[in-house]
Amino acid sequence: MQRTNPVTGEPSALGSGASPAVPTTLDVVRASDLPYADFLQHYLRANRPVVIDNAVTAWPALRKWTPHYFKQNFGQHPVQVSYTKRMTFADFADAVLASSEQSPGPYLFRLFFHEHLPELLPDLIPQNVYGFPLRHISPLMPERWRRPDGFLKLLMGGPGSKFPVMHYDLEHAHAQITEIYGEKEYYLFPPEDTPYLYPSPVQPNLSQIDQPHKPDLQRFPRVAQASPHHTVLKPGQMIFIPMGWWHAARPLSISISVCTAILDRSNWPGFVHDVCDNNTPQGRPFKRLLKRSYLQSAGAVMHAMENLQTTAPNLARALVFPAKLAPISAEVSPEPSARPLNIRIPTA
Ligand SMILES: O=C(O)CCC(=O)C(=O)O
Incomplete structure (x- = not known):
């Protein structure tokens, strides 16, 4: 008998004698049952993925955004679709509307948003509290990574x-x-x-498996030993994808x-390692050492400021600067989406 993938219902790859493991369905937790502190403890700091239902309910975007909306209101606006492709929003929206399994669009x-379409930011207020970018907000962050919006970007396709x-x-x-x-x-x-x-x-952070939902087990037999997790995200839901998760x-x-x-x-620690050791050209050891020392010290200061806010919240409030240097939640931080940041996102 032919085996089928229980999620897609499609035939499993043939010929290897193996089939992909049955995917684990990701936990879906209602926002009303998940205080932010619990999200930090059970998911973010446990490096465990989760889907949060009703993570946002009040965004005007939920009522307004469709391909037609973008076409009508931003049709002539150039959009950076991928690293290499740019087109008008009207052409892009048409390509999305025409996209199908047989003839995929872009x-x-x-x-x-802040760089290309800040006009859309008011549609994303109030900010998603679970998506609060934490240390990206800190004034101690070097400018390249200081992003009060957490590098907020638009994803769209058919x-x-x-x-x-x-x-x-x-x-x-994350x-x-x-x-x-x-x-x-x-x-x-x-x-x-x-x-x-x-x-x-x-x-090495890119996989060669081109169709993870129905992997070719003849080309990629080892994938049969992997443990897929699966979900289908619906409007208002958010998925949290922890560091290192494919x-x-x-x-x-x-x-x-x-x-x-x-x-x-x-x-x-992983961030500091990556930006100081992995991505830095060889031959500039002193610069690398300085950068690493700065980030390690900044991390220690932020850690202390964060701890003070959780262990002695009244004292931290009275002192004011702990929440300024390392805000621990959307509650203690100004709404980032309302104002353009006037920044350039590195393209490489
Ligand atoms: O398109 C998506 O939903 C995934 C986006 C993503 O993984 C990324 O931007 O790195």
Whole structure:
């Protein structure tokens, strides 16, 4: 008898005698049952993915954003679709509307709001409290990573399209993606599955498996030993993707969502290692040492400020500066979305 993938219902890859493991369905937790402190403890700091239902309910974007809305209101605006592709929003929206499994259209993943379309920011207020970017906000962060919006960007595509490649995020970033319109499917794999996921020899955070929802087991037999996790994200839901977790995303219908990065004590050591050791050209050891020393000291100060706010909140409030140097939640931090940041996002 032919085996089928229990999620997609499609035939499993043939010929290897193995089939992909049955995906684990990701936990879905209602926002009303998940105080922010619990999210930090049970998911963010436990490096465990989760889907939060009703993470945002009041965003005007939930009522307004469709491909037609963007076409009518921003049609002539150029959009950076991918690293190499730019087109008008009208052409992009038409391509999304025409996208199908047989003839996939483009998938937008490089449109940073503050840089390209700050006019849309008021539609994302109030901010998603679970997507609070934490240390990205701190004035102690070097400018390159000081992003009170957590690198807020727009993701959009139609059926048949997909985020180009299964990957894990660089710099040990945690990610959160909030669905606004339509449905998008995610496959996630934990960091310990890396040996089974065929990392690219050139860029090891990218997998060579092109269709994680129905992997070709003849080309990629080891994937049968991996532990897929699965969900379909719906409007108002957010997925939290912890650092190092491989993820692949594909719209099941026309899908519009937004994405941010989160940096805190849980991913700080990995972040410091990546930005000081992994990405720095050889031959500048002194500069690297200075950068590492600065980030380690800044991390220690932020840690102390964060601890003070949780262990002695009244004292921290009276002192004022702990929340300024290292705000621990959206409650103690100003809304970032209301004002353009006037920043350039590095393209490399
Ligand atoms: O398209 C998606 O939902 C995934 C986005 C993502 O993984 C990324 O921007 O790194």
